[in-house]
Amino acid sequence: MNIPFRLNLEQQKKRAKELLKGFKHHQAEALERFLQYHPKLVYQEQSSDEFEAKLADAQLVIARELGCKSWNQLRQHIGLMTSLRGQIEQADSVSDESGSCLHIRCGSDIERALPEAGFKGDFLEFSDPFCVGPVSYDYQPEQRAEFLYESYGKPLELQYSEMLADLKQAYQRLRNCSEQYDHVVLWFEHDSYDQFILIFLLSQFHRYGLPQQLLMVTANQFPGSVRFLGLGQLPPEGLRLLWQTRQLVTAEQCREADQHWRAFTDPDVKVFHRYISELTNSRLPYFRSAALRQIQEMPVQEGELPLTQQLTLVLLSESSPQPAGRLFRNLMEQKEPLPFLGDLMYWHILLQMKERGLIRFIDEPEHWPQTLIALP
Numbered sequence: 001m002n003i004p005f006r007l008n009l010e011q012q013k014k015r016a017k018e019l020l021k022g023f024k025h026h027q028a029e030a031l032e033r034f035l036q037y038h039p040k041l042v043y044q045e046q047s048s049d050e051f052e053a054k055l056a057d058a059q060l061v062i063a064r065e066l067g068c069k070s071w072n073q074l075r076q077h078i079g080l081m082t083s084l085r086g087q088i089e090q091a092d093s094v095s096d097e098s099g100s101c102l103h104i105r106c107g108s109d110i111e112r113a114l115p116e117a118g119f120k121g122d123f124l125e126f127s128d129p130f131c132v133g134p135v136s137y138d139y140q141p142e143q144r145a146e147f148l149y150e151s152y153g154k155p156l157e158l159q160y161s162e163m164l165a166d167l168k169q170a171y172q173r174l175r176n177c178s179e180q181y182d183h184v185v186l187w188f189e190h191d192s193y194d195q196f197i198l199i200f201l202l203s204q205f206h207r208y209g210l211p212q213q214l215l216m217v218t219a220n221q222f223p224g225s226v227r228f229l230g231l232g233q234l235p236p237e238g239l240r241l242l243w244q245t246r247q248l249v250t251a252e253q254c255r256e257a258d259q260h261w262r263a264f265t266d267p268d269v270k271v272f273h274r275y276i277s278e279l280t281n282s283r284l285p286y287f288r289s290a291a292l293r294q295i296q297e298m299p300v301q302e303g304e305l306p307l308t309q310q311l312t313l314v315l316l317s318e319s320s321p322q323p324a325g326r327l328f329r330n331l332m333e334q335k336e337p338l339p340f341l342g343d344l345m346y347w348h349i350l351l352q353m354k355e356r357g358l359i360r361f362i363d364e365p366e367h368w369p370q371t372l373i374a375l376p
Contacts, residue, residue, distance in 0.1 A: 005224035006085075006235050009078045012062055020058035025147075037064040040139040050202065067223040077223050084237040084358065093118040094243065098183035098213070104174070105187045106197040109232025111241060122175070123184070126170045129354050130264075131294055131340060132194040132348075137265045139200075141167040145183050151348045158314035174204060176355070178211040185246070189230050190220035191340035192297075195290035202249065202257030202284075210272070214249040217242050219284055229332065253283045260287060308349055311335040316375050321362055323367025325348060 022030030031048060035041050038061050041048060059071040068074040096116070101121030103114055108125050134146040143166035153163050153265065177184055188194040205214060219242055222228045231239070260282075263275035276291045296307035305313075308331070315330055316322065322330070328346045332339045341349075347368050353359045361373035 003235050004226040005100075005222055005228075005233055005238050006081065007066065007078050007223065007225070009075060012066070012074065012078075015060040016055060016294065017340070019061060020053055020055055022059065029178050033061055037061045039054065047163065063373045064239050066225065067221055067228070072247075074223065075153050075284050080238050081241060083238045085167040085235075088116065088195055088236050088240065091118075091119060094240070097121060098181075100179040100182040101185060102177050102183070103185045103187060104177075104201065106194055109230065110187060110234075113232075113234070113239055117239045119239075119243075120217050121183075122181070124170065126174055126197065126201065128167060128170075128197065128200075129193055129342075129345065130200055131192045131297070132345060133319075135265050137262055139171060139204075141171060145237065152344045155344065155347070160233070164217075169350045174201065175208060178205070178209045182212040184211045185216050186214070186216045186249070187220075187231055188218050190218070190290060190291040190296040191230075191338050192285035193340040193342075194230075195284070196294065197251060198284070199257040199264070199287065200286055202254045203261040205249075206251070206254035210249075210254065214254075215246045217246045217248050218285060219245075227333065250283070258285075260284075260291070272298070273300055282330050290338065290340075293340070305358075306349075308336075308341065308346070312353065312376070313358065316359065316373065321372040321374035324371045324373050327373055328369070343359075 014278055016046065019030055019033065022335060023034055028334065034047060034053065034057075036053070037077065038051075038053075038057060038341040040046050056071070063071045065187060066074060068077060075117070097119055097216070101119075102124055103119065103121050104124045104126060104329050105111070107127045111123050114121075114123065128144055133151065134322060136141055136143065141164060145160060145167050148167075149158065149160040149163050151159075153160065175313070186198065188198045190276075190292070205211075219228075219231070222234060222238060222242075224233070226233075231242075234242070258273075263272050273295050276288070276295055279288055279291070282288045293307075301308060311331055312327065315335060325343075327350075328341075328343055331346070332341075350373060356374060360374050362374055364371055
């Protein structure tokens with residue numbers, strides 16, 4: 001089973017030897033990888049013609065391709081992951097997790113992996129995607145349920161009443177968690193889907209009270225053989241490793257998040273644009289970059305398209321038609337600077353583009369990912 005974030009050191013040593021051999025035989029792919037990742041070539045300290053690569057150079061390229069600064073850092077990462085995996089296989093629980101602990105995540109992607117990693121606390125999924133649709137400073141479950149049902153529920157044949165009940169239940173658990181749990185842990189990554197749910201949650205804690213300890217596990221990268229998009233990609237030992245980087249969330253961070261949330265939910269979209277343009281730094285490590293990406297989905301100029309729609313048109317101009325599923329994959333892997341969309345969220349955007357005449361559907365099969373999308 002291929003797990004892209006579970007790396008094997010011997011395999012990487014073999015890959016480095018193969019890369020060095022390819023570079024010395026002037027293979028185009030090997031040369032391109034060196035040009036992209038070796039600092040001496042990236043910063044043009046030497047030309048590729050005069051560069052005499054050694055095994056250590058190939059190992060450095062491999063390490064940087066996988067998301068590490070050096071080969072030694074890659075070795076240490078693999079060694080730590082292997083050690084943590086061994087602890088998990090011996091059924092070793094997380095010793096420094098509180099006995100009264102709630103883990104909150106904006107999705108169900110790590111719900112199974114957390115117990116597999118040795119975490120014993122309860123789990124709460126709060127996955128209302130605030131980066132799309134109408135939002136207000138005071139949470140309105142009916143408003144959100146109506147939007148989510150019309151946009152995503154119907155294709156899945158979900159009932160409005162069930163979606164509303166789920167939102168109300170999740171929100172009620174959130175409001176009560178400070179009284180019911182000593183420790184609350186927020187598992188969030190760097191994209192706008194996660195970050196705007198995060199500022200909402202922190203705003204709630206600011207307004208209604210913090211638990212005894214509020215902790216956050218957050219990441220924007222993780223060494224692996226594919227692009228890091230989210231925590232759900234990680235094996236259990238990856239979650240154990242991230243747990244070691246957890247941070248205590250302060251009252252000041254919650255207060256700041258409340259200010260972010262107030263600006264974001266202002267009915268005048270220009271207010272949020274101005275707010276972000278004046279935000280030079282943030283106590284929340286990834287909020288500003290996520291917010292800069294978010295305002296690209298909220299254009300204020302008449303006729304300006306959201307960035308996702310612009311990138312979709314670029315992809316179709318390069319190759320048309322494309323199946324909707326492949327279009328989504330190409331967008332996430334090739335064009336999107338900060339991936340945040342789920343597949344159904346993207347399908348909803350394609351439907352909007354079709355209604356505006358920006359694209360056309362050549363056919364409409366039963367399963368939407370197979371729908372051929374073309375330019376008008």
